[in-house]
Amino acid sequence: MPKVGIRDVAKLAEVSTGTVSRVLNDHPSVTQELRARVNGIINELGYMPDPSARSMRSKVSRLIGIIIPDLTNPFFSELVQSAEQAAANHGYNIIVMTSFDHAAKEADRIRQLTSRKVDGIILVPSNDFHTLKLPKGLPIVVIDRLMPGYSGIAADHRNGVRLGVEYLLKLGHRRIGFISGPKHSVPANDRFKGYLDAMEQAGDSVQNAGSPLIAEAAFDYESGRSAGNYLLARARNERPTAIFASSDQQAIGCMRAAYDLGIPVPAALSIAGFDGIPLSSMTIPRLTTMKQPIQKIAAAAVAVLLNERPAPSVDQPILFACELSEGETTAAPQPDYDSGIVARPPYRN
Amino acid sequence: MPKVGIRDVAKLAEVSTGTVSRVLNDHPSVTQELRARVNGIINELGYMPDPSARSMRSKVSRLIGIIIPDLTNPFFSELVQSAEQAAANHGYNIIVMTSFDHAAKEADRIRQLTSRKVDGIILVPSNDFHTLKLPKGLPIVVIDRLMPGYSGIAADHRNGVRLGVEYLLKLGHRRIGFISGPKHSVPANDRFKGYLDAMEQAGDSVQNAGSPLIAEAAFDYESGRSAGNYLLARARNERPTAIFASSDQQAIGCMRAAYDLGIPVPAALSIAGFDGIPLSSMTIPRLTTMKQPIQKIAAAAVAVLLNERPAPSVDQPILFACELSEGETTAAPQPDYDSGIVARPPYRN
DNA sequence: TATGCGTGATGAACCGTTTCCTTGTCCCAA
DNA sequence: TTGGGACAAGGAAACGGTTCATCACGCATA
Numbered sequence: 126m127p128k129v130g131i132r133d134v135a136k137l138a139e140v141s142t143g144t145v146s147r148v149l150n151d152h153p154s155v156t157q158e159l160r161a162r163v164n165g166i167i168n169e170l171g172y173m174p175d176p177s178a179r180s181m182r183s184k185v186s187r188l189i190g191i192i193i194p195d196l197t198n199p200f201f202s203e204l205v206q207s208a209e210q211a212a213a214n215h216g217y218n219i220i221v222m223t224s225f226d227h228a229a230k231e232a233d234r235i236r237q238l239t240s241r242k243v244d245g246i247i248l249v250p251s252n253d254f255h256t257l258k259l260p261k262g263l264p265i266v267v268i269d270r271l272m273p274g275y276s277g278i279a280a281d282h283r284n285g286v287r288l289g290v291e292y293l294l295k296l297g298h299r300r301i302g303f304i305s306g307p308k309h310s311v312p313a314n315d316r317f318k319g320y321l322d323a324m325e326q327a328g329d330s331v332q333n334a335g336s337p338l339i340a341e342a343a344f345d346y347e348s349g350r351s352a353g354n355y356l357l358a359r360a361r362n363e364r365p366t367a368i369f370a371s372s373d374q375q376a377i378g379c380m381r382a383a384y385d386l387g388i389p390v391p392a393a394l395s396i397a398g399f400d401g402i403p404l405s406s407m408t409i410p411r412l413t414t415m416k417q418p419i420q421k422i423a424a425a426a427v428a429v430l431l432n433e434r435p436a437p438s439v440d441q442p443i444l445f446a447c448e449l450s451e452g453e454t455t456a457a458p459q460p461d462y463d464s465g466i467v468a469r470p471p472y473r474n
Numbered sequence: 475m476p477k478v479g480i481r482d483v484a485k486l487a488e489v490s491t492g493t494v495s496r497v498l499n500d501h502p503s504v505t506q507e508l509r510a511r512v513n514g515i516i517n518e519l520g521y522m523p524d525p526s527a528r529s530m531r532s533k534v535s536r537l538i539g540i541i542i543p544d545l546t547n548p549f550f551s552e553l554v555q556s557a558e559q560a561a562a563n564h565g566y567n568i569i570v571m572t573s574f575d576h577a578a579k580e581a582d583r584i585r586q587l588t589s590r591k592v593d594g595i596i597l598v599p600s601n602d603f604h605t606l607k608l609p610k611g612l613p614i615v616v617i618d619r620l621m622p623g624y625s626g627i628a629a630d631h632r633n634g635v636r637l638g639v640e641y642l643l644k645l646g647h648r649r650i651g652f653i654s655g656p657k658h659s660v661p662a663n664d665r666f667k668g669y670l671d672a673m674e675q676a677g678d679s680v681q682n683a684g685s686p687l688i689a690e691a692a693f694d695y696e697s698g699r700s701a702g703n704y705l706l707a708r709a710r711n712e713r714p715t716a717i718f719a720s721s722d723q724q725a726i727g728c729m730r731a732a733y734d735l736g737i738p739v740p741a742a743l744s745i746a747g748f749d750g751i752p753l754s755s756m757t758i759p760r761l762t763t764m765k766q767p768i769q770k771i772a773a774a775a776v777a778v779l780l781n782e783r784p785a786p787s788v789d790q791p792i793l794f795a796c797e798l799s800e801g802e803t804t805a806a807p808q809p810d811y812d813s814g815i816v817a818r819p820p821y822r823n
Numbered sequence: 824t825a826t827g828c829g830t831g832a833t834g835a836a837c838c839g840t841t842t843c844c845t846t847g848t849c850c851c852a853a
Numbered sequence: 854t855t856g857g858g859a860c861a862a863g864g865a866a867a868c869g870g871t872t873c874a875t876c877a878c879g880c881a882t883a
Binding site: 128130131132142143145146147149150174175176177178179180181182183 | 868869870871872873
């Protein structure tokens with residue numbers, strides 16, 4: 126059973142291969158009837174054009190590369206899944222690669238994708254400081270961790286955190302602690318700025334509520350836990366009544382720290398996170414968090430690469446708003462929570 | 475700056491394109507010195523062969539397709555990441571696709587990958603009952619959810635669960651409940667058999683320990699929770715003292731159910747899961763679980779597709795042993811836990 | 824009637840490799 | 854000395870599409 130090629134189709138349809146090709150590519154200059162006939166034959170034969178041959182001549186591979194630091198991070202795996210979806214809707218496929226937050230590996234991945242002749246690259250850059258070296262003509266869009274000098278798409282971290290902190294303020298909190306991300310990370314800084322925005326705007330009552338309650342930490346669970354320990358290990362009247370963490374994993378680590386210290390959540394401490402990973406709705410109690418619009422980001426990235434949407438200019442990234450997901454870890458501060466007993470939080474919904 | 479092609483290399487090295495090609499493909503019939511010279515030129519020019527052209531002629535794409543039901547499932551995302559690693563080590567790249575546990579989508583993905591001329595497919599079949607329709611000549615290896623009739627690779631679920639349940643038995647438990655997976659799922663059945671194996675082998679003392687404590691559920695968190703509620707909603711002397719869940723997510727849901735019922739873990743109830751997802755080590759307390767050897771599975775799958783390892787025969791899959799990861803959710807049963815008070819579990823490590 | 828033009832289709836060139844067939848060389852055995 | 858075999862390298866065909874230059878045709882215009 127020899128492979129069926131474009132020539133077979135052409136022969137059966139009694140047209141030239143060129144015509145079949147134009148049918149395949151929706152080229153306008155082919156009459157409706159002819160198009161129908163050719164398509165009929167194509168289905169009948171079950172013909173599928175060979176992508177290698179196509180791309181060799183046309184320089185279009187219908188392949189998009191995506192490079193992320195770590196696929197086991199739920200944020201990124203959801204990102205990849207969304208991108209795959211969006212790409213599939215356009216007849217494109219996705220090649221995934223992980224950089225493990227290693228600049229050298231990342232550069233290597235980019236090289237591989239380049240030689241694969243992908244039509245574009247979606248990149249979540251590694252946290253190592255570095256610049257991207259890539260051949261011009263290869264569209265690249267930087268996601269989530271924006272880099273100065275490259276057109277990017279991300280959630281509006283700054284505004285998102287601001288909204289989250291404002292939510293805590295609205296609940297009545299004044300001493301609001303903040304667990305920031307690693308200093309050198311761009312989104313970490315943006316989130317921190319969002320915290321400052323909210324706190325500064327809230328004015329005197331807050332500014333005087335105590336010395337800055339800020340802890341720097343990596344984005345992971347364990348770091349969040351020790352940051353939480355740090356913030357909470359002080360006298361009750363100096364201790365924050367709420368903590369906003371820069372990631373859900375940090376927030377969950379912080380919850381653990383609170384439990385270990387016997388501080389009930391949310392009775393004596395409100396905790397909110399950032400990201401909206403699936404895990405955040407599985408904790409006990411459910412975490413309040415700012416959800417990132419992952420699907421929107423992924424879809425926009427694909428749209429940009431496919432020229433369905435203008436690429437964002439280098440100095441003005443596309444930002445999508447975050448959305449507050451109210452869980453059970455936040456509540457109004459209880460001024461009378463001073464009974465001295467270390468009560469356990471109720472484990473009900 | 476025109477693209478550098480094989481001809482440019484050939485010209486500069488003063489050899490024929492054929493020779494360059496043979497250098498590229500490690501063909502033996504080219505002298506050391508010539509090989510060195512050509513490689514020199516290749517590096518100098520930064521030449522990278524065009525994969526489309528290569529694959530068109532040679533029928534080898536150095537691409538592997540992987541189809542999984544859902545990338546946000548941490549088990550699968552780790553699987554994909556491991557596969558990507560293994561493939562990268564061999565100069566191969568991975569195209570990911572998600573089937574959303576939908577047989578029709580899955581078939582479509584397979585068709586896409588086929589037309590992409592991937593060199594092989596790694597498939598976690600959807601749970602819909604179905605048979606695979608695929609062109610012969612395309613190597614496919616079924617992972618995790620084995621299907622009769624296809625050569626597969628998986629963890630030894632049955633034995634793994636048996637070991638896990640034996641661990642609970644060894645701790646002294648007799649009334650051991652089991653949350654099974656969906657009935658129609660092959661691995662779910664294997665796991666259930668493992669439970670039966672252990673219980674039957676344990677003999678009289680266990681068989682008489684009460685009526686079967688078995689709940690069927692989907693693999694997810696919410697299902698585990700309601701299954702847990704079902705198993706635990708009975709008089710204390712009929713209630714299981716330990717529960718083995720078929721997935722970590724179920725186990726975590728079950729933990730939630732126990733908390734809601736005021737049953738301390740592990741003081742009054744031991745819980746163990748299956749899979750070893752990262753989340754399992756983040757729960758409070760940390761979950762005891764049977765860890766699946768995901769990397770081994772992924773690496774073996776890639777090795778099979780690349781002919782570095784013989785494909786498993788259709789009726790004898792390759793199985794890898796699971797490994798017990800002792801967490802804090804399991805302990806010896808406390809016969810004196812009958813104080814009547816509903817104590818909260820200590821939240822310490 | 825002759826000319827020009829737009830349209831739909833043709834056929835061949837072309838994309839950048841791999842691979843097959845051929846040729847030239849060298850060495851060894853007859 | 855020469856025929857033959859092994860081996861290295863060259864040259865061109867082949868892979869399966871896309872695209873470009875071209876052409877035939879019908880119709881409006883001069």
